[in-house]
Amino acid sequence: MEAxxxxxxxxxxxxxxxxxxxxxxxxxxxxxxxxxxxxxxxAAAVGVEDINPHLAWIDSELESAREFERSGxxxxxxxxxxxxxxxxxxxxxMEAVWELFSAAVRMPRQQDRQAMKDLAVxxxxxxxxxxxxxxxxxxxxxxxxxxxxxxLEEVRSALQAEQGHSPTVEMQS
Numbered sequence: 059m060e061a062x063x064x065x066x067x068x069x070x071x072x073x074x075x076x077x078x079x080x081x082x083x084x085x086x087x088x089x090x091x092x093x094x095x096x097x098x099x100x101a102a103a104v105g106v107e108d109i110n111p112h113l114a115w116i117d118s119e120l121e122s123a124r125e126f127e128r129s130g131x132x133x134x135x136x137x138x139x140x141x142x143x144x145x146x147x148x149x150x151x152m153e154a155v156w157e158l159f160s161a162a163v164r165m166p167r168q169q170d171r172q173a174m175k176d177l178a179v180x181x182x183x184x185x186x187x188x189x190x191x192x193x194x195x196x197x198x199x200x201x202x203x204x205x206x207x208x209x210l211e212e213v214r215s216a217l218q219a220e221q222g223h224s225p226t227v228e229m230q231s
Contacts, residue, residue, distance in 0.1 A: 062203050064104040067154055069206040071097045072112040074184045077142040079119040084127035089180050096177025099170050103161040115213045136216040146201045151187045
């Protein structure tokens, strides 16, 4: 298994958040918001500077879930279910949880440590780590660090295409 970098872990958090929203919808909005806050806290703690694509992806999926709740109409997602159904291998999930807890112990604020704990718990539930530890391993496909990097590039492209179809926003000088 290739080691996950902090940037990869941010991609994993975004992936798991999008997958949760795609599969469950509005019922998962509070958990997705918790994961989004946790992503911001984690990235700040470990020095990942550019999490904008990750946050934009989560925000897009949150808006899609909210629109579905309001209208009952499914909207376009940045990635299809075939990509979102991939789960990280158990070792990668455990590494992710370890990194979240490692970041938490270095945080001076209780609120930030709690955000990392909440994110770790939600990530293990979303990724099915509890089932893996109990011996019921889910079928693949599995996510790798390279797969997460490729997925993030797809999301970036989809976000750029989406922005190209949006009304122009006032340019800042």
